Amino acid sequence: MTAPVLIENATKTFGSFTALDDVSLDIAAGEFIVLLGPSGCGKTTLLSILGGFLSPSSGRIAIGGKEMTHVPPARRPTTTMFQDYALFPHMKLKDNVGFGLRMRGIGRAEREERAKNFLDLVGLKASADKKPHELSGGQRQRVALARALAVDPDVLLLDEPLGALDLKLRRQMQDELKAIQKRVGTTFVHVTHDQEEAMAIADRIVVMNQGKIEDFGPPSEIYMRPRSLFAAGFMGEVNFVPGKIRDVDGTGAVVETALGKVTLPKACFTAGSPSAGQGTMLCIRPEHFRRAGEGDGAVTALGQATVSNSAFFGTHYRCHLAPNGAPDISIVAHMPQSTVVAEGQVLTLAVSVGDIVALPSKQA
Incomplete structure (x- = not known):
């Protein structure tokens, strides 16, 4: 029964x-x-x-x-x-x-x-x-x-x-x-x-x-x-990038972060509609990072970052990155197994816009 x-x-x-x-x-x-x-x-x-x-x-x-x-x-x-x-x-x-x-x-x-x-x-x-x-x-x-x-x-x-x-x-x-x-x-x-x-x-x-x-x-x-x-x-590994919502319209909002400005559609704001001036936290899974120019769909560049160390996990390289424009932020990114990654290497990071989730930072 x-x-x-x-x-x-x-x-x-x-x-x-x-x-x-x-x-x-x-x-x-x-x-x-x-x-x-x-x-x-x-x-x-x-x-x-x-x-x-x-x-x-x-x-x-x-x-x-x-x-x-x-x-x-x-x-x-x-x-x-x-x-x-x-x-x-x-x-x-x-x-x-x-x-x-x-x-x-x-x-x-x-x-x-x-x-x-x-x-x-x-x-x-x-x-x-x-x-x-x-x-x-x-x-x-x-x-x-x-x-x-x-x-x-x-x-x-x-x-x-x-x-x-x-x-x-x-x-x-x-x-x-x-x-x-x-x-x-x-x-x-x-x-x-x-x-x-x-x-x-x-x-x-x-x-x-x-x-x-x-x-x-x-x-x-x-x-x-x-x-x-x-x-x-709690559900796996994620990068938290703090930001502030600037321009808001019927389709989404522009978020200003230490990695640059990101334009996000409304679907990225899973906890409710965005408001101008509101603090927000961008959530990006390590596997969603890619080098600029890779992948399909709407992709936003997040500036350059330097590889501080990396480890090969079979399915991917797990890399710790220091963004050149925001050295106080540490980024974990998974790079394809076919990618050659070396300590000190500079990468131009990007992420598909649809993979970003924006949540109110007051929940932190």
Whole structure:
């Protein structure tokens, strides 16, 4: 089964500390939502409120159109999967997966059949009679997922389930987790602090900071068109170039920066319409820089810069640059792998206008 989730003005305080501050979310049935943010941002608190392990100080929760704000965990159509898997070491895998069904009074024969079906879903049907200590970390993670899905929850809550895995296995499991979610169609709400993981698996990402939602949308939108400086900086690497808005008309605005004047269309101002005299911050991803004359579309030159150092990363050169007209600003740019880059080399930088995002500098 699957169900939509509605969170309205949820706030959670612990004494004088506000862990969650007036958070509202509308999650569609069958969506894979990722709550992303640094430690202490409120994402685990929100997950605990969805699971019924915490009650909000104010606000309401609805799942499948039914009021759930103060319903205990055992009576909610949710299951939570934790990072430590919490498997019973003395039980066979089929019994671990069928444990929730046993608690619901399902008979042994039906329980075992359903457990084996879900073990088959995660590629472990042949290991049904093994015990957890005989498995690798990734296999134990699959068993925990099978157990969580076996009780047919409307919403599966995942609290950093891949955090204990090494990088290669974590990436493999990201692909498998996404594929399984699409197959079963259950609504997933997944907590992580890993930006790459969020982009790999999410239908939509919720970027959180200090108990509030900073941004919410598809991974490509969050990365390419962020709506806050925090979201821009947390989702990968970005260069911040301060400036001031000068001329504004119906199509866009001219921004004056230490690197020169840049004319931007309205679409670049993702947090609202620009106003003359307003301070702004231009956000430019390292991969969007190029040498003048390279690339297609409307390109603006940003002056000359000197390479202070560079490193080859296989797909690109990662270069630290000092703009000749603004030596106090440090720029990180990714240059193509075919480019010859040397320390002390002077480059004329440019960027496609459409790749720049301008955000109010008061958010810094």
